[in-house]
Amino acid sequence: MPAVIENDTLVYKGSNLFRQRLLLSTLSGRAIRIVDIRNSHNNPGLKEFEVNLIRLMDKITNGSRVELNETGTSLYYQPGILIGGQVTHSCCPQRGIGYYLELLLALGPFCKEPLNAVLQGVTHHDLDVSVDKIKTAALPILLKFILVDDGLELKVVRRGAPPLGGGEVVFKCPVRRHLRPLQWTKWGLVKRIRGVVYALRVSPTMANRVVESAKGVMLKFLPDVYINTDQCRGSNAGKSPGFGVSLVAETNEKTFYCAEAKSLEAGSGETVLPEELGRQCALKLLDEIYRSGAVDSSFQWLLALWMALGQKDVSECVVGPLSDYTIKFLQHLKEFFGVMFKLEVMRKDDDEESDEEKAATAQTVKMTCVGIGYVNISKRTL
Template identity: 85%
Template structure:
């Protein structure tokens, strides 16, 4: 539902897009109230991982005010000032670390102090992007806006599979006074495939079988394929057994597409064959390449955010077909910042209408940045 404005507070209903609303509230400084959170469910109110997210936002800000109703079905959130700095946080094992890491990635450049966050929990989850995917496909997008990677780093210290987790990552992000405008309409051709297969508390042969299956698909298209294995042992293997794969396609214009797949969670009863896992991940990567665009489809929304907050100049980027999550995020950007994007379907004049319909349609996103300034970052 669209927001209702009451006494300069944006009021939403329902639990959908909870994370988007907290993120944009924190960046814009606008207070929000979210009502009727799962009010008709048998277990109403906020989930544990959503409360955990609020705690994380409280750690990276100063002066944030949160009010919860007794039933947890209503929350009032008045953001404080972004401070960043050293943050240690144990993430809820109901969601992957990626659920929280994406928020820190979006906030990092605008903190008062460079962000140095240590997150513990599940590194690979079916519900969220993995830390490998963020490292491979999201960090290069941020580099387009800040140009210099002085201190931008994501390190996987330990991996942790669901349901118990046990993983740990360290994320470091430099601060910027402002983000540069972006012109990004070409993404080139895929020149190489890289990947990593991890095996946690299972036989190392599992990883090798995944590698062979994935390579069997990708070598049909490109010869430069290399997949590393990360056979974790002891405390580095987390608390639950599992294995998975992350594949990355790099293009000639430094665009990175990523796909991933993992075994079913321990205790679910189903058995995942390593060969099936490798083939599924390779096919997902081919789908992502087919969608095209200058960024991986999972990170269209964060690209839109940085374009909207950039300097007061025109930013333009061509992406693959917009995801539903991105479409809703664009609506929220309008409500919080008043930014509107111009969206045009990119058509190839040499293709017929019938051929166009059979292809994955790219979208040109254009906006004028609001000139968002990190007032804590002084210029020399």
């Protein structure tokens, strides 16, 4: 539901898109109130992972004000100043580290001090993008806006599968006073495919079987395929058994598409064959390549955020079909910042492409907006 404005506070109903609203509230400085949080559920109110997210926000801001009623069904959030700096946070195992990491990636450039965050928990979760996908497909997008790679880093120290996790990552992000506008309308052709298969507390042969299956599919598409194995041992293997694969396709225009698949959670009573897992991930990557566009579909919303907050100039980017999450995010950008995007479905010229070429890609969308000229007033200047 769209927001209702009461005394300059945006009021929302329900728990959907909780992270989006918390993120944009912090960046815009606008207070939000969320009511009727899971009112009709047997266990009403905020979930443990949502409370955990608020704790993380409190660590990277100064002066935030949070009011929660006794049942947890009503939340008032008045954001403080983004300070960043050194942060260590234990993530709730109900969600993956990627759930929290995406938020830090969006906020990192606008902190007062360069962010140096240590996150502990589940590195690969069914509900969230993995740390591998963020590293290979999301960080290159941010580099387009900040240009210089002076301290942007994501290091996987230990991997951790659900339900117990045990993984750890270190994320470092430099700060910027403002983001540059972006014109990104070409994504090129896929030139190589790389990947990593991890095996945690299971037989190393599992990883090899996944590699062979995934390569069997990808080699029919492209000859330059290399998949590495990460057979973690001891404390580096986390606390629960599991295995999975992450594949990334790189184009000659520095666009990265990523797909991933993982084994079912230990104790669920179900199993998945390594061969099926490798094939499933390869087909997901082919689908992502088919969607085309300049960014991976999982990170369209991040692209939209940084375009909207850029300097007061026109930014444009061509993406694949918009995800539902991105559509909701664009609506929130309008409510918090007043930014509206022009969305233009790209029509294919009959004279320029053959029928085979038209069938090889989905219909793309050109996103255009004028940045609001967001300035990081906390960043220290010489």
